[in-house]
Amino acid sequence: MLEKIFPKQFDNQYRGHWVALVLLWIITAFKTLMAYNTAINSRYGAVNADGIPIDSYSPEAGIMVLNIFAKLGNMHFIIVALSLLALIRYRAMVPLIYLILVYEYLTRRLITMVWLDVPYMRIADDTAGLIVQSLFLAMVIGFGLSIWSRGSDAGRVETAEG
DSSP states (O other), rough: HHHHSSSSSSOOOOOOOOHHHHHHHOOOOOOOHHHHHHSSSSIIIIIIOOOOOOGGHHHHHHHHOOOOOOOOHHHHHHHHHHHHHHTOOOOOGGHHHHHHHHHHHHHHHHHHHHTTOOOSSSEEEOOOHHHHHHHHHHHHHHHHHHHSTTTTTTTTTTSSSO
């Protein structure tokens, strides 16, 4: 399993199940929209997606929150760029990208629990929260499919190069 997550070289040979590639394209599309709404359209992302009452803060505090959101969105664009790089050129990276996505989600939730002193991770009851929960489930399933192989090369996807 470790050799699939950390191969000796990143090439375009992918040995996981093809469904994991489809899921990663979908996840990357959603992450792109989320990064845009966080980095470029910070006010919209903060108020509508996360429910932060920016207008109830002082102008300085509101600007600081939006600044932090923009920086968070920039980080998401980096993850999107790495995901696209894996999907387009270095498909051997796909399991590692899934591991990074799952790690980022879980650590972000853990930080929220610690800072907000929430004893459990509640399931979001709004549309944005359900989308995020669904994306996390897709990440976990995609990771499993990206490292799973039935037989020697079942589900293997190759390009003209490989």
